[in-house]
Amino acid sequence: MNKTILIPAFILMVVLQLYIPVRMISYKESILTGGKEFKFRTAPIDPTDPFRGKYITLSFEANSFHVANAEEWNQGDPIFVMLGEDEKGFVKINSISKDQPVDDENYVKASIDYIVTDTMSYVTVEYPFTRFYMEESKAQGAQDVYRETARDTNQVAYALVSIKEGDAVIKDVMIDDVPISEVVKQLQEKPQ
Amino acid sequence: MKVRKEITELLNAGVITQETADRITQYYDSKTEPPSNKLVIVFGILGAILVSLGIILILAHNWDSLSRSVKTVIAFIPLLAGQAICGYTLLKKEESVTWREAGSAFLIFSVGACIGLLSQIYNVSGNLASYLFTWTLLCVPIIYVMRSSMASLLYIAGITWYACEIGYWGNSTHESYLYWGMLLLVLPYYYMLYRKRSEGNFFTFHNWFIPLSVVIVLGTVAKDVGDLMFIAYVSLFGLLYLIGNTPFIRDQKIRNNGYLMLGSLGTVGILLVLSFNFFWSDLIDKDFSEKNVFSSVEFLVSALLTLAALSLLIYQKMRQKPLEIKPAELIFLLFIGVFIIGLSSLLSVVLINLLVLGVGILTIREGARENHLGILNYGLLIVTALVICRFFDTDISFVLKGILFVGVGLGFFFANYWMMKKKRVT
Numbered sequence: 149m150n151k152t153i154l155i156p157a158f159i160l161m162v163v164l165q166l167y168i169p170v171r172m173i174s175y176k177e178s179i180l181t182g183g184k185e186f187k188f189r190t191a192p193i194d195p196t197d198p199f200r201g202k203y204i205t206l207s208f209e210a211n212s213f214h215v216a217n218a219e220e221w222n223q224g225d226p227i228f229v230m231l232g233e234d235e236k237g238f239v240k241i242n243s244i245s246k247d248q249p250v251d252d253e254n255y256v257k258a259s260i261d262y263i264v265t266d267t268m269s270y271v272t273v274e275y276p277f278t279r280f281y282m283e284e285s286k287a288q289g290a291q292d293v294y295r296e297t298a299r300d301t302n303q304v305a306y307a308l309v310s311i312k313e314g315d316a317v318i319k320d321v322m323i324d325d326v327p328i329s330e331v332v333k334q335l336q337e338k339p340q
Numbered sequence: 341m342k343v344r345k346e347i348t349e350l351l352n353a354g355v356i357t358q359e360t361a362d363r364i365t366q367y368y369d370s371k372t373e374p375p376s377n378k379l380v381i382v383f384g385i386l387g388a389i390l391v392s393l394g395i396i397l398i399l400a401h402n403w404d405s406l407s408r409s410v411k412t413v414i415a416f417i418p419l420l421a422g423q424a425i426c427g428y429t430l431l432k433k434e435e436s437v438t439w440r441e442a443g444s445a446f447l448i449f450s451v452g453a454c455i456g457l458l459s460q461i462y463n464v465s466g467n468l469a470s471y472l473f474t475w476t477l478l479c480v481p482i483i484y485v486m487r488s489s490m491a492s493l494l495y496i497a498g499i500t501w502y503a504c505e506i507g508y509w510g511n512s513t514h515e516s517y518l519y520w521g522m523l524l525l526v527l528p529y530y531y532m533l534y535r536k537r538s539e540g541n542f543f544t545f546h547n548w549f550i551p552l553s554v555v556i557v558l559g560t561v562a563k564d565v566g567d568l569m570f571i572a573y574v575s576l577f578g579l580l581y582l583i584g585n586t587p588f589i590r591d592q593k594i595r596n597n598g599y600l601m602l603g604s605l606g607t608v609g610i611l612l613v614l615s616f617n618f619f620w621s622d623l624i625d626k627d628f629s630e631k632n633v634f635s636s637v638e639f640l641v642s643a644l645l646t647l648a649a650l651s652l653l654i655y656q657k658m659r660q661k662p663l664e665i666k667p668a669e670l671i672f673l674l675f676i677g678v679f680i681i682g683l684s685s686l687l688s689v690v691l692i693n694l695l696v697l698g699v700g701i702l703t704i705r706e707g708a709r710e711n712h713l714g715i716l717n718y719g720l721l722i723v724t725a726l727v728i729c730r731f732f733d734t735d736i737s738f739v740l741k742g743i744l745f746v747g748v749g750l751g752f753f754f755a756n757y758w759m760m761k762k763k764r765v766t
Contacts, residue, residue: 151430157481157484161485162423165451165454166416168455168478169415169419169455172462176462318463
């Protein structure tokens with residue numbers, strides 16, 4: 149092929165391949181720096197992603213909302229979750245909606261995980277921030293720490309999430325206000 | 341090369357002139373890949389893939405001690421290195437297949453490493469499908485800019501994985517339709533390969549990868565009327581078989597003709613599965629009147645594939661003199677008839693068995709006519725497979741089963757003996 153076409157095409161390709169990741173970074177950074185922080189109480193398990201390494205999967209306590217009419221909601225549909233805080237400062241769901249809220253800024257985009265229709269109908273929310281990546285050597289330790297917290301009711305685990313205009317980025321996962329990586333590190337350094 | 345030997349012989353015998361000989365040599369030179377050592381290309385690509393995969397694994401460790409900004413910078417290093425290698429290749433080593441293919445393979449994996457790492461740094465929960473989608477699309481330009489067949493093959497593998505992730509393994513969504521658009525993006529390159537390098541190994545790989553990818557992904561369109569997918573698949577295999585017999589690929593060796601082999605093996609495979617009772621006794625009980633069969637996506641896909649195969653069949657037969665019927669050519673049409681009968685009668689089970697037997701016998705005949713031991717034995721294998729399948733049916737007496745086995749065994753023996761003898765005589 150002619151080099152006069154090939155070289156500009158190559159440059160275009162390079163720019164495109166750099167532009168997409170850079171845009172991703174700037175977008176996530178804007179959420180981290182300009183977003184509002186929320187504390188989501190958690191409980192996790194520990195799988196691996198073949199390309200992105202070890203992570204812990206987080207599930208959240210504030211993940212279901214009572215609805216009057218279950219037929220109105222469909223599994224997998226996108227929803228907007230309006231967030232509030234309980235007396236301890238952890239997230240609770242104020243309401244859910246199919247339409248983007250205009251007057252309320254404290255909301256996050258999510259999807260419907262499943263719907264429970266019993267005597268009371270519930271919509272279970274799947275948040276778009278269920279993964280927290282750990283250093284390989286610490287992922288197992290992190291899981292153990294979590295199990296411990298689940299047993300010990302005095303300890304509190306939560307995810308610190310930054311939210312801006314409905315988009316969210318996890319900042320850290322905390323155990324009793326200490327980052328989980330620190331907790332695992334202390335445990336690993338402690339003589340057995 | 342074999343051709344060169346022949347040319348020298350023809351030249352010495354005075355059949356062709358020096359000028360004709362030169363022109364023939366030139367023609368074949370333009371069709372084959374440049375005289376680059378194949379082993380070097382293979383190891384170049386393999387090395388590039390291993391190094392880049394190693395980098396992904398090292399980075400996936402997720403170094404806690406590094407700050408977010410340092411990790412972000414590191415994420416771009418392999419990508420920039422890959423781009424630099426490709427840029428250097430374009431400027432200085434454009435004619436080297438090894439450089440182009442190895443550089444492209446490295447760049448593809450470093451694109452994957454970069455977006456994968458960023459997902460890790462920012463804890464993006466996006467599923468594997470959306471990750472594969474971004475990754476494969478960012479790699480499309482590499483195929484054309486670098487004219488890299490390896491990039492194209494990796495791309496086909498990537499979009500197939502993406503479609504499976506969404507269509508088969510995803511939980512609620514079924515929107516794998518984007519796959520078909522993504523597949524179209526690679527076809528211009530495939531056509532270029534056919535025009536310029538139809539003798540090369542990479543063309544052969546494409547002749548396997550593309551039909552195989554389509555065969556794998558077709559099932560993702562199934563929703564409510566899954567039974568119709570059998571028609572879709574039989575028609576797809578019929579279409580592949582017909583494509584395998586077009587001048588575009590007909591003259592390749594059989595093992596290089598992925599269309600023909602997949603078409604034939606797929607057709608026989610499905611027919612064998614359906615030669616059992618269970619599918620048809622299920623089908624007869626099903627009530628299709630409640631579902632909107634004619635507006636279902638399965639019906640649409642089946643109709644489209646059947647029409648495509650039928651058009652190609654008619655086109656081929658109109659140009660063919662004398663008219664000859666290949667073993668598995670008409671199966672897709674006959675199968676639709678059998679399927680319709682199967683909605684109300686169990687006669688279909690018998691008809692399917694006859695179809696398999698027919699394909700087997702026609703294949704044996706083709707093998708005998710073309711003096712091809714491979715095709716002959718393939719035909720015998722089809723018949724054997726049918727007999728083995730019937731072996732599991734309990735309602736046939738042991739004596740009859742025994743006679744069938746002895747018959748097919750003797751068939752193998754005599755057919756091969758006869759063919760060997762015939763070959764020795766000629």
